[in-house]
Amino acid sequence: MSVTADTRAMLRDRAAAVLQGNDAGTWTKASPHLYPHQWSWDSAFIAIGWAHLDVRRAMTELEQLFAAQWSTGMVPHIVFRAGPDQPYFPGPEWWDCAVSPAAPTPPLRTTGICQPPVHALAVRRIWQLTPPADRPEIRARIQALYPGLVSWHRYLATNRDPEGSGLVTAYHPWEGTDNSPRWDRSLARIEVAEPGPYTRLDTAQIGASQRPTDWDYDRYLWLVGLLRKYRYDDAEIYRHYPFLIKDVFFSAVLVAANAALLDLADIAEAGADDREQLARWLERGRAGLTGCFDAESGLCVDYDVRAGEQIRLRTFAGFAPLFARTADGAQRDTQLRVLDSADFCGNPRFRWRLLPSTSPAEQAFQPRNYWRGPVWPIINWLLWQSLRELGCSVRADEIRGDSLDQIAAGEFAEYFEPFTGEPLGSPEQSWTAAVTLDWSAQDLSS
Numbered sequence: 086m087s088v089t090a091d092t093r094a095m096l097r098d099r100a101a102a103v104l105q106g107n108d109a110g111t112w113t114k115a116s117p118h119l120y121p122h123q124w125s126w127d128s129a130f131i132a133i134g135w136a137h138l139d140v141r142r143a144m145t146e147l148e149q150l151f152a153a154q155w156s157t158g159m160v161p162h163i164v165f166r167a168g169p170d171q172p173y174f175p176g177p178e179w180w181d182c183a184v185s186p187a188a189p190t191p192p193l194r195t196t197g198i199c200q201p202p203v204h205a206l207a208v209r210r211i212w213q214l215t216p217p218a219d220r221p222e223i224r225a226r227i228q229a230l231y232p233g234l235v236s237w238h239r240y241l242a243t244n245r246d247p248e249g250s251g252l253v254t255a256y257h258p259w260e261g262t263d264n265s266p267r268w269d270r271s272l273a274r275i276e277v278a279e280p281g282p283y284t285r286l287d288t289a290q291i292g293a294s295q296r297p298t299d300w301d302y303d304r305y306l307w308l309v310g311l312l313r314k315y316r317y318d319d320a321e322i323y324r325h326y327p328f329l330i331k332d333v334f335f336s337a338v339l340v341a342a343n344a345a346l347l348d349l350a351d352i353a354e355a356g357a358d359d360r361e362q363l364a365r366w367l368e369r370g371r372a373g374l375t376g377c378f379d380a381e382s383g384l385c386v387d388y389d390v391r392a393g394e395q396i397r398l399r400t401f402a403g404f405a406p407l408f409a410r411t412a413d414g415a416q417r418d419t420q421l422r423v424l425d426s427a428d429f430c431g432n433p434r435f436r437w438r439l440l441p442s443t444s445p446a447e448q449a450f451q452p453r454n455y456w457r458g459p460v461w462p463i464i465n466w467l468l469w470q471s472l473r474e475l476g477c478s479v480r481a482d483e484i485r486g487d488s489l490d491q492i493a494a495g496e497f498a499e500y501f502e503p504f505t506g507e508p509l510g511s512p513e514q515s516w517t518a519a520v521t522l523d524w525s526a527q528d529l530s531s
């Protein structure tokens with residue numbers, strides 16, 4: 086059953102109200118209670134949402150985030166902006182980023198890791214949505230932000246890829262998809278994991294069965310302790326640190342983001358050097374992903390640098406070639422077939438034909454637990470965007486329609502149970518509202 090145009094318009098208004106409710110003026114809380122600060126990739130999606138309401142506000146969101154960029158170019162995963170009345174664990178004391186000379190100076194306080202670089206995709210969307218009268222101002226603001234975006238991509242293409250493989254090395258499960266089973270074996274290999282006493286705040290708000298376990302948290306926090314010990318220095322981390330993963334999803338987002346920066350190069354009046362470099366990173370990223378494509382499963386596989394082994398699990402990340410808009414037609418067709426197989430969207434028991442975070446065919450699959458099974462709207466937004474750009478507009482439109490139906494039934498949840506559509510995690514999640522605004526605009530304009 087599909088919802089009517091009127092219901093869609095109402096959904097759009099409700100999505101706008103969620104963003105406005107989480108708006109802190111110049112930045113937006115990722116969610117009202119569970120995530121009260123500014124998160125990196127959340128902010129990028131949120132900016133896309135704001136662009137439908139106010140392009141200036143959309144730019145401000147990103148400018149605020151980039152104000153906390155490290156001197157290495159890294160955009161931190163959290164900028165701690167909420168006051169002490171809105172606690173989040175682990176907070177800035179746990180990260181103690183002042184140990185690094187690259188961290189921004191107080192009062193700015195951040196974490197010392199990063200998240201997938203969706204930001205350039207957001208800037209391109211903002212520009213597409215900018216009304217003619219606002220173009221001079223927004224163009225100037227994009228020009229001002231562009232060097233920061235290039236230096237962010239440079240950080241990922243160099244410090245996070247000293248091998249020059251085209252694949253980004255993730256340092257921590259919190260670099261995007263926290264308790265994905267992709268990390269299980271690598272986390273299990275960590276010998277000591279005694280981070281000291283701590284109290285989780287997340288499970289006081291959300292059922293523990295929908296969140297990572299204490300075993301996971303012990304390791305997450307132990308790893309933060311090591312990063313702190315190495316003063317967040319990439320070379321030191323590469324030398325000593327136990328958790329280094331070539332993350333195919335992160336790498337695919339970087340490929341798409343490099344293409345977006347190239348699309349913006351004229352607007353930003355980028356120099357020839359930047360353009361050449363972006364094109365080189367883009368090609369290297371594509372080649373890197375091709376190198377981890379497994380023809381047998383039709384999926385891309387992550388690689389554990391320390392263990393020297395591939396991570397063979399069926400998760401959404403395996404569709405990295407689609408997320409990177411692969412230029413290889415045969416690879417694209419294989420991926421489209423696997424995408425709609427019973428292992429993913431085509432599972433006959435699924436309520437909607439959407440991409441789950443982990444395949445129901447995996448032993449690790451848990452339909453109500455965070456990144457171990459549920460459907461995440463932002464992942465389906467990235468897939469939708471890619472499919473459109475790859476010319477698969479019919480399948481893309483189905484993903485958009487099903488996603489909107491899911492959100493209409495489940496109210497801007499953080500993630501959804503794939504069989505029942507039950508809303509899970511944090512309610513009123515900003516990025517769910519933001520992608521709803523973007524998806525709804527396609528209806529209202531058609």
Ligand code: 9WN
Pocket residue numbers: 115120124126127162200259261262263287
């Ligand atoms: C840790 C804010 C963030 C998202 C992540 C998601 C979740 C945090 C947490 O929430 O992670 O960063 O405390 O669980 O996994 O992707 O950016 O929405």
